Amino acid sequence: MPRTRETVLEIDLKALTHNYRFLRSRLHSETKFLAVVKAFAYGSDSIRIAQRLEALGIDYLAVAYVAEGIALRDAGIKTPILVLHPQSVNFDIMIAHYLEPSLYAPRILKEFLEALKKHNQKDYPVHIKFNTGLNRLGFWENDVDFILDQVKGKNDVKIVSIFSHLAASEDLNEKGFTQSQIESFKKIASEVNQKLECSPIRHLLNTSGIINYPEAQFDMVRCGIGLYGFGNEAKIDKQLKPIATLKTIISQIHRIEPGETVGYNRAFTSQSYRVTATLPLGHADGIGRHYGNGKAFVKINGKIAPIIGNVCMDMLMIDITGIECKEGDEVIVFGQDPSAEKFASTANTISYELLTGISQRVKRIFME
Ligand SMILES: *Cc1c(COP(=O)(O)O)cnc(C)c1O
Numbered sequence: 327m328p329r330t331r332e333t334v335l336e337i338d339l340k341a342l343t344h345n346y347r348f349l350r351s352r353l354h355s356e357t358k359f360l361a362v363v364k365a366f367a368y369g370s371d372s373i374r375i376a377q378r379l380e381a382l383g384i385d386y387l388a389v390a391y392v393a394e395g396i397a398l399r400d401a402g403i404k405t406p407i408l409v410l411h412p413q414s415v416n417f418d419i420m421i422a423h424y425l426e427p428s429l430y431a432p433r434i435l436k437e438f439l440e441a442l443k444k445h446n447q448k449d450y451p452v453h454i455k456f457n458t459g460l461n462r463l464g465f466w467e468n469d470v471d472f473i474l475d476q477v478k479g480k481n482d483v484k485i486v487s488i489f490s491h492l493a494a495s496e497d498l499n500e501k502g503f504t505q506s507q508i509e510s511f512k513k514i515a516s517e518v519n520q521k522l523e524c525s526p527i528r529h530l531l532n533t534s535g536i537i538n539y540p541e542a543q544f545d546m547v548r549c550g551i552g553l554y555g556f557g558n559e560a561k562i563d564k565q566l567k568p569i570a571t572l573k574t575i576i577s578q579i580h581r582i583e584p585g586e587t588v589g590y591n592r593a594f595t596s597q598s599y600r601v602t603a604t605l606p607l608g609h610a611d612g613i614g615r616h617y618g619n620g621k622a623f624v625k626i627n628g629k630i631a632p633i634i635g636n637v638c639m640d641m642l643m644i645d646i647t648g649i650e651c652k653e654g655d656e657v658i659v660f661g662q663d664p665s666a667e668k669f670a671s672t673a674n675t676i677s678y679e680l681l682t683g684i685s686q687r688v689k690r691i692f693m694e
Contacts, residue, residue: 329656333574333607335684336661337370338693339378341567342553346382348565349536349552357543358527360386360408362550364394369612369681370554370570371690373401379553380405388548392416395425408453408487411463417441421450426486430455430463435476442482449484454526456514458507460493467514474521487527487546488518496534496558508542515544534558556667556677563667570681571661572688576603576626576653579646588643589635593619601647603631605657608640612684613659616673618642623672625658626651 330336350359361384367375376387376398388408389395395407396419412420412427414437420427421441429435429452442450454473457464465473477483490511494500508530515528528544533552535542537559551558555568580602588594588602605624609615613622618637623630624644629651631644644657660669660680670680 330573330575331654332689333572333605333611334689334691335370336571336573336691336693337374338567338569338571339374340693341555341569342375342378343382345553345555345566345569346379346384349533349549352536352540353543353547358385358529358546360384360388360529360546360548361553362388362532362548363398364388364390364410364550365682366686368550368554368678369684371692372398373403374690374692375553376403376405377401385546392420392425395420396423399423399425406451414438414441418444421445421447426451426453428453428455428463428489430457430465432465432469432472435473439476439480439483447482450482451484451486453487453489454485454518456488456490456511458490458510458514459503460491460507462491464490467510467517470514470517470521474518485518485522485524485526487529488515489529489548490514492530492532492535492539495532495538498538504539508539511542537562551678554681556665563665568661568665570666570684572607572659572666572684573661574605574607574657574659576646576651576655576657577606577641578604579651579653580604587635590638591636594635594643599647600645601649602634603644603646603651603653603657605642605644606640607659608638608642610639610685611688612680613637613642614673614683616675617669621672622669623664625664626655631657 361379363372363376366372387405390411392412395409407425409425410428455464511530519525527546529546531547533549536547555566557563582596582600584598586596615637618633620632622633629649631646634645660666666680667677670677
């Protein structure tokens with residue numbers, strides 16, 4: 327890769343392939359693989375990522391909202407797409423794009439069946455979500471009869487899968503709770519199978535679930551962050567490759583004297599002669615103010631430089647005292663080192679939030 331001359335998010339599609347193969351290798355060969363590409367594929371680019379995953383033979387894709395699924399269909403993606411959190415106002419357009427809803431409550435199920443009547447569909451695929459302890463979205467175990475009552479004898483709808491979501495799959499202190507979720511999901515699944523007289527695809531595990539509870543892989547897994555290079559665990563992170571690298575450049579260098587201040591509200595006061603650099607990257611690009619004032623570090627020519635003062639909308643300033651560098655030099659914000667996970671942790675947040683927050687203003691470039 328030539329050195330960058332502006333702020334870019336570099337997306338390594340080879341790393342995506344590597345991560346997919348690594349995660350796949352931890353599963354039974356017959357287990358289906360659903361790739362979660364919501365939120366622009368965790369801040370990268372949902373279309374390019376979905377295209378690559380489709381080429382790799384992925385079984386299913388998932389997005390959070392209907393509009394995200396439509397963008398994939400408009401780009402020619404043919405793989406089945408599960409919409410995890412559809413709103414009923416979008417049901418008509420969702421059906422027109424053959425996107426498959428997660429139905430998670432009596433209200434949403436009834437509204438979907440109502441919408442389906444207008445569309446003259448046969449066996450339209452739907453997914454039923456159960457709440458087993460996360461208490462976010464999902465039917466309760468004792469809703470099974472209600473659901474079956476609603477869909478029984480109807481040929482316009484088909485339950486292709488049932489699923490649930492773990493609350494703490496990355497936290498081994500919560501093993502007991504996770505086991506109880508697994509048991510509860512098993513019980514629901516066998517009840518549905520019995521009463522429905524068919525066997526929908528069952529799926530429960532996210533990335534950390536794949537790592538920590540492979541015995542609960544059922545028929546499919548739903549993997550997000552692992553594909554993008556993070557396993558929520560140091561041992562696994564070593565085997566995955568972050569697909570995204572945020573790079574920028576030095577716009578200007580200043581030499582400041584003791585007592586001078588840097589940035590808005592004069593938040594940084596220099597105690598000595600310092601050298602500072604201004605970067606074309608700010609909170610409007612997704613590097614929030616919580617990374618300022620000495621919390622986070624970036625890398626220039628292999629050397630660590632802290633962010634000083636308040637992060638501005640379009641810029642931030644770093645202390646480069648003692649680092650050999652010049653205007654125009656490349657700056658690594660996160661990537662291989664520091665990783666997004668490490669960068670995020672300096673401000674008490676997680677890779678998921680940092681990655682999905684990189685705004686659409688930042689140019690995405692792709693390495694094949
Ligand atoms: C986002 C999401 C996932 C993916 O989780 P990761 O931890 O990124 O693997 C899986 N299932 C559901 C329901 C989700 O909302």
